[in-house]
Every structure is written in C-alpha cells, then in structure tokens.
Amino acid sequence: MSKLMLKTEGDRHVVVVRRFAASPEAVYRAHTEPKLIRRWMLGPEGWSMPACICEARSGGKIRYEWADGKGGGFYLTGEFIALEPFSRIVHVERMHLPDVTPDNHIETRFEADGAGTLMTMRMTLPDAATRDAMLATGMEHGMEASYARLEAMA
Amino acid sequence: MQNLDATFSALADPTRRAILARLALGETTVMELAEPFDMTQPAISRHLKVLEGAGLIIRRIEGTKRPCRLAPSAIDEIDQWLGTLRQALAKNYDRLDAVLAGMKPKKRKARR
Numbered sequence: 001m002s003k004l005m006l007k008t009e010g011d012r013h014v015v016v017v018r019r020f021a022a023s024p025e026a027v028y029r030a031h032t033e034p035k036l037i038r039r040w041m042l043g044p045e046g047w048s049m050p051a052c053i054c055e056a057r058s059g060g061k062i063r064y065e066w067a068d069g070k071g072g073g074f075y076l077t078g079e080f081i082a083l084e085p086f087s088r089i090v091h092v093e094r095m096h097l098p099d100v101t102p103d104n105h106i107e108t109r110f111e112a113d114g115a116g117t118l119m120t121m122r123m124t125l126p127d128a129a130t131r132d133a134m135l136a137t138g139m140e141h142g143m144e145a146s147y148a149r150l151e152a153m154a
Numbered sequence: 155m156q157n158l159d160a161t162f163s164a165l166a167d168p169t170r171r172a173i174l175a176r177l178a179l180g181e182t183t184v185m186e187l188a189e190p191f192d193m194t195q196p197a198i199s200r201h202l203k204v205l206e207g208a209g210l211i212i213r214r215i216e217g218t219k220r221p222c223r224l225a226p227s228a229i230d231e232i233d234q235w236l237g238t239l240r241q242a243l244a245k246n247y248d249r250l251d252a253v254l255a256g257m258k259p260k261k262r263k264a265r266r
Contacts, residue, residue, distance in 0.1 A: 003247075026254050027254065030250055040247075043246065128175040129168035132171040133168070
C-alpha cells in the first residue's frame with residue numbers, strides 16, 4: 001500500500017508511481033500481454049476480465065471487459081500511440097459505463113531501479129472538470145469494493 | 155457530516171468542480187476566477203455562493219475584494235477521491251506483484 005504514490009498535477013493530470021520487484025521487461029510484458037493482464041487488472045475483489053484485447057503495436061487496439069459475476073460490468077476501449085519495449089507505452093483510453101467518458105491520454109514509463117522497476121504513469125485529461133469527475137468515479141468504485149468487503153465480514 | 159447533501163450537490167456541477175480545482179492552487183479573487191471560465195462575474199459569484207453554503211470554500215473581505223480559498227473540508231473531500239482511486243490501483247498492483255513473482259525470465263534461450 002505504501003508503495004503506491006498517486007497525486008494530481010496541475011489541473012488536468014494524475015500521476016501514479018509504483019515500484020515492482022521485477023525487471024522492466026517483466027513489468028512491461030504484464031502491461032501488454034493479455035494472458036498476464038487478465039490476472040491482475042481486475043479492480044475490486046470478485047471481478048474478472050472475460051475479454052481482453054491488447055494489440056501491442058502503434059495504432060493497435062485495446063479492449064478490456066470487466067464483469068462482477070452478477071450480471072454487471074463495463075468495458076474500456078483504447079488505442080496504442082507508441083510503444084518502446086521495455087521502457088515506455090503511450091496510449092489513449094476511455095471507459096464505457098455504458099456512457100463513454102472523455103479520452104484519457106496515458107504515458108507509462110518503466111525504469112530500472114536497482115533490481116526492480118520504477119513505473120511512472122502520467123494521465124492527461126481534456127480538462128479539470130473531467131479529471132475531477134474521474135477521481136469522483138474512482139470514489140464510487142472504491143466505495144462499492146468497501147461495501148462488498150463489509151458484506152463478506154458480516 | 156451534516157451538510158453532506160449540500161457538499162455533493164455543490165460538487166455535482168462541473169463548473170464548481172473546476173473552480174475547486176483552480177482554488178486548490180491558491181487563494182483567488184472572483185475576477186481571476188471568471189477569466190478562464192468564460193463566464194460573467196455574477197455567474198461565478200452564484201457558483202461561489204453555493205460552494206460557500208456547502209462549506210467548501212471560505213471567503214474573506216479585503217477592501218472591496220472578497221478573495222476565496224478552499225476550506226479544509228474541501229481538501230479532505232479531494233483527498234478522499236484520491237484515496238479511493240489509490241485503493242483500487244493498490245489492489246491491482248498487489249496482484250501484479252504476485253503475477254511478476256511467478257514469471258520466469260523468458261527469451262534469450264534461442265540466442266546461441
């Protein structure tokens with residue numbers, strides 16, 4: 001938990017920094033190979049990713065579909081803009097909830113850091129209102145996960 | 155907690171969220187706020203009144219000006235947004251740690 005750093009920058013950016021105990025090559029592959037992505041990019045407990053398209057080349061398509069196992073779900077689409085194995089990924093993504101959210105332009109960097117990797121993900125939203133709405137959506141999803149955990153405890 | 159409804163309805167408007175984002179950078183006058191939003195000062199003042207009523211901003215009197223800044227509760231609110239997104243990402247990355255731990259270094263075998 002303490003390993004993750006998340007902050008806003010200016011009024012249109014969100015920056016996420018995280019260290020991993022693996023090589024930049026492994027972390028990069030875990031972000032670009034569907035069979036690996038489906039094992040971790042799942043959000044709250046109990047969700048799965050029934051469909052995962054990730055064409056890791058410039059202009060390649062991205063489509064991730066999530067399901068809560070109870071008939072609910074949403075999906076994300078995007079396109080790759082540039083890939084530099086194993087150091088940098090630039091892509092655009094948007095959520096379909098089912099209403100489509102504005103484009104989120106994301107640059108992800110993987111740098112060797114001792115025996116591990118320092119990942120820096122910088123999101124750029126079209127304007128301040130969109131960025132804040134995205135963070136507010138994060139709040140809803142986080143609350144949902146908390147309620148689900150609470151149910152499990154009861 | 156008593157004006158949570160007022161807080162949420164104040165935050166429901168994109169212009170007001172943008173005003174809060176601007177105020178996160180520091181204290182500002184109505185005139186400075188009106189500029190980037192392409193709105194009249196009375197329109198901005200109406201939004202500020204809602205934000206002030208919800209306890210999200212604090213205004214003080216300085217001569218003829220009434221500069222405004224974020225109230226500590228608004229800062230908590232913004233921190234909460236960040237906190238929950240952080241929570242969702244932290245969960246994904248904890249899972250990624252486990253995936254990475256199970257990955258064997260591949261490649262380099264066909265090399266020689």
